[in-house]
Amino acid sequence: MRGGMTSQHEPPATSNLFNQPPLYGGVNLFQTNPILEGGASGFPDAVRENLDQFGRFWGSFDARELARLANRHLPELERYDARGERSDQVSFHPAYHALMRHSIGAGLHASPWEGESAEQGVRNRARAMRLIMAAQTECGHLSAMTTTNASLASLRHSSSVVAEWAPQILSRTYDRAFRSLGEKRGATVSLAVAERQNGSDPRALLARAERRGDGLYAITGQKWFVSAPMSDAILMLVRLADGEVGCFLVPRHMPDGWVNAIRLERLKDKLGTRADAAAEIEFDGAFGYLIGEPGLGPAVMADTMTYLRLDCGAVAAGLMRGGFAEAVHHARHRANFGVPLIDRTLMQRVLADMALDVAGATALSLRLAEAFDMAGNQPAEAAYVRLMAPVVKYWTTKSAPALLAEAMECVGGNAFSESSTVARAYRDAPAFALWETPGNLLAQEMLRAMRRDDETLQLVLGTIREELGQGARAAVDVLSAAAAVALEDEGAARMLAEQLALTAAAAALRRDHPAAIADAFIETRLGRPWRSTYGMMDARYDCRALLDYLCPA
Numbered sequence: 001m002r003g004g005m006t007s008q009h010e011p012p013a014t015s016n017l018f019n020q021p022p023l024y025g026g027v028n029l030f031q032t033n034p035i036l037e038g039g040a041s042g043f044p045d046a047v048r049e050n051l052d053q054f055g056r057f058w059g060s061f062d063a064r065e066l067a068r069l070a071n072r073h074l075p076e077l078e079r080y081d082a083r084g085e086r087s088d089q090v091s092f093h094p095a096y097h098a099l100m101r102h103s104i105g106a107g108l109h110a111s112p113w114e115g116e117s118a119e120q121g122v123r124n125r126a127r128a129m130r131l132i133m134a135a136q137t138e139c140g141h142l143s144a145m146t147t148t149n150a151s152l153a154s155l156r157h158s159s160s161v162v163a164e165w166a167p168q169i170l171s172r173t174y175d176r177a178f179r180s181l182g183e184k185r186g187a188t189v190s191l192a193v194a195e196r197q198n199g200s201d202p203r204a205l206l207a208r209a210e211r212r213g214d215g216l217y218a219i220t221g222q223k224w225f226v227s228a229p230m231s232d233a234i235l236m237l238v239r240l241a242d243g244e245v246g247c248f249l250v251p252r253h254m255p256d257g258w259v260n261a262i263r264l265e266r267l268k269d270k271l272g273t274r275a276d277a278a279a280e281i282e283f284d285g286a287f288g289y290l291i292g293e294p295g296l297g298p299a300v301m302a303d304t305m306t307y308l309r310l311d312c313g314a315v316a317a318g319l320m321r322g323g324f325a326e327a328v329h330h331a332r333h334r335a336n337f338g339v340p341l342i343d344r345t346l347m348q349r350v351l352a353d354m355a356l357d358v359a360g361a362t363a364l365s366l367r368l369a370e371a372f373d374m375a376g377n378q379p380a381e382a383a384y385v386r387l388m389a390p391v392v393k394y395w396t397t398k399s400a401p402a403l404l405a406e407a408m409e410c411v412g413g414n415a416f417s418e419s420s421t422v423a424r425a426y427r428d429a430p431a432f433a434l435w436e437t438p439g440n441l442l443a444q445e446m447l448r449a450m451r452r453d454d455e456t457l458q459l460v461l462g463t464i465r466e467e468l469g470q471g472a473r474a475a476v477d478v479l480s481a482a483a484a485v486a487l488e489d490e491g492a493a494r495m496l497a498e499q500l501a502l503t504a505a506a507a508a509l510r511r512d513h514p515a516a517i518a519d520a521f522i523e524t525r526l527g528r529p530w531r532s533t534y535g536m537m538d539a540r541y542d543c544r545a546l547l548d549y550l551c552p553a
Helices: 034-039 045-058 061-072 094-105 123-135 142-155 159-170 297-333 345-374 379-411 421-434 439-452 455-468 472-488 490-512 515-526 543-550
Strands: 076-080 086-091 189-192 208-213 216-227 233-240 245-251 262-267 278-291
Touching (some): 123 142, 123 297, 123 345, 142 216, 142 245, 216 233, 233 278, 245 297, 297 421, 379 490, 439 472, 455 490
Parallel strands (some): 189 233
Antiparallel strands (some): 216 278
16 A cells, blocks of 8 residues: 555455355255255156256356346337338347246246156146246246246147147247248247236227138237237237137247238336336237137136146245245355354244245145146046145245245345345246236135035045145134135135145145144144244244255255
């Protein structure tokens, strides 16, 4: 130091990162999550190795940097080309395309629909695990993954359409080129339901379809919120000439290469999932293919919605896990008054309480995915899908924002910054509660599943009773009573949905994971009065042991 000036070779005193935790990253998201590892314990070795590789990439600093760039450099709408002609394309940062390549290469967009593979019998569970891991790093690009996968459930209602589109959809090659299906090596599908005036009500749709021959319909109208608008086709509900509602697949290009009359009017300035675009779209006589029978559009689309609920639950569980893991990482590396935060009793109890919700959400999402895998030949599992798909989406997506807010508080000011992945997760989380069926409609869908037949609820309660084991009778009796009340009083449906979710999560933890985890979850979630904040655990629980097991250093 000379003359009060700092040498150019000496860093200023403020650059000394004293008591600042190292950046979180460079972790294997599969190996460090015992709920995932335990859930995959019976999987073939090849599947477990693939999950391990997937977890290694999505926990890497490289993946986290791609996520940062994709969310910093937002999509841009290019409505016109240099000649003044309509182009209606969206440009993305290269980091977004890199994320898409990784996810499609891993089959995240359609693996449950592939032919023979090592994942036979565990397809939906393996994919749910990948969603949980990818969501910890970047959620925006997952919109295209979820809609593409879910669309195949509806496209099966048209043998000719699925025969034409399935080969490119199932391809694990990401092809971002804007051209016709026959010229592409891979394809994705978006979803459009809401219009400006109708929200989720298909009876209020104004977009119209007129038959033109050769199985084609001309579609005119608008859709208000379309995620992943650069997908190769859009699955949508449209009103037919007789007033009934049909389900249509509307391609961006026709088979002869002609660009369909789909106009991207503007991109939404969204709160979260900003790496992905969402557009307002006008259809000016765009051609589409009818999927299923005329007038059965909502029923055909319901198959897609069921798969979307599975995905939303898994993504929410992943967001929760990511925020929780960063909070624990911070507490392990940060001291307060000379004592590491992780050694503070209050911090341990807050983090352990959070850990139980993360474990419950993860186990419940995987249990629902297991039901999808087994529903084809087991009536009890098919009933679990019917009743629990809306319930799982309801509870996990509503739990995520509150948990992420607590994670942000655990980390402190560093998390209240746009450069923080916790802040990004907090902004992203509400999207998955809002997206294609919000909470009240999910609760009503749960009631409809119970009213369609007397067997669905009883089969699910039987499954919960068997998996919960000791003490199950009292818990199932409470659920039966709550169901009776909700069937008489629709206003009580949310209470039943939460009770069902918590009890089913407890059962999944009891069946597949250490008793100490399940016992703590049951005693703090099922055996306590209403609770609204974290840290509601007493000295009976070894909170440090819970943390070290659920989030190993």
